[in-house]
Amino acid sequence: MNTDRIVTICRMLSLSRRAVPLQVFLDELEISRATFKRDLASLRDRFGAPIVYDRDAGGYRFDSSSPDGSVYELPGLWFSASELYALLAAHRLLEQIEPGILADHLAPLQSRLAELLGAGGHPVQEIERRVRILSIARRRVEPRFFAHVAAALMRRHRIEIDAWNRARDEVNTRVVSPQRLVHYRDNWYLDAFCHWRGALRSFALDTLRRVRLLPQKAQEISDAQLDAHYTGAYGIFAGMPTAQAVLRFSAERARWVRAEVWHPKQQQEDLPDGGLRLTVPYADERELMMDILRHGRHVTVEAPQSLRQRMAEEVAVLAARYGVGLASAS
Incomplete structure (x- = not known):
């Protein structure tokens, strides 16, 4: 059984609004009639796929008489080889954007993807050999600070931070309401409302020396306000264009x-x-x-x-x- 073909057959049936003719399957999959029949039998017998041949429509479709009206899906986690490659390449990107930050969280997913690739005869080692992400002038971020900021951002809580100002070579303590995390030119930034300044500010994550989660809810700023402030002018220096x-x-x-x-x-x-x-x-x-x-x-x-x-x-x-x-x- 070829897992790529199994996934493709199910996808073609799910996406089509009408019955799919036999010849369409043979052309798309580049297989013989006998091979298609074997794949069809596997889908019906092993995975319980309710595939029927509609003589009036002249093609195959999923049986629409499901008791709960749901559309059939393959049980478990299924990807085609191309999707797996793309996912692993994306994981490689995340891994190299900031090594260590997401490693523990993504390790189970990476392991599962490697198993799926191995089962389909696609060695995961090839991804690691062939996909390269070259970062220029990346500044390392303390993983725990990244995790704390991300948690506060999603939970919509304020944080207290000690942020180093490079220009003045001094550390300031501020309370901020996180709004967005931005990966810009190989470095991470936090867009936030600064309660000390009473205005929107950006903080490079590598300048943070301490992060403490606060119980107060973050002050909400609309997307329109954020976009106007942070994307109106050139580069990382926000503000209205002058x-x-x-x-x-x-x-x-x-x-x-x-x-x-x-x-x-x-x-x-x-x-x-x-x-x-x-x-x-x-x-x-x-x-x-x-x-x-x-x-x-x-x-x-x-x-x-x-x-x-x-x-x-x-x-x-x-x-x-x-x-x-x-x-x-x-």
């Missing part, structure tokens, strides 16, 4: 940037020379400047003037640090 950055990319670099999403509300304009003009809203230029700098001479800031000035100052400092004058560098 300016529009207009960036002109060379024809060479435009081949990459044209396929990128820098911001949900960005605007793109193809230029006659093959280049690209990209416009993105921003509230804080720090992260935007880093992304501009990685494109080097292939990007020009056209507007606003304040951002052009900041970029010019940054480039001047870099040139001086390498002992190169701006005139000679150009």
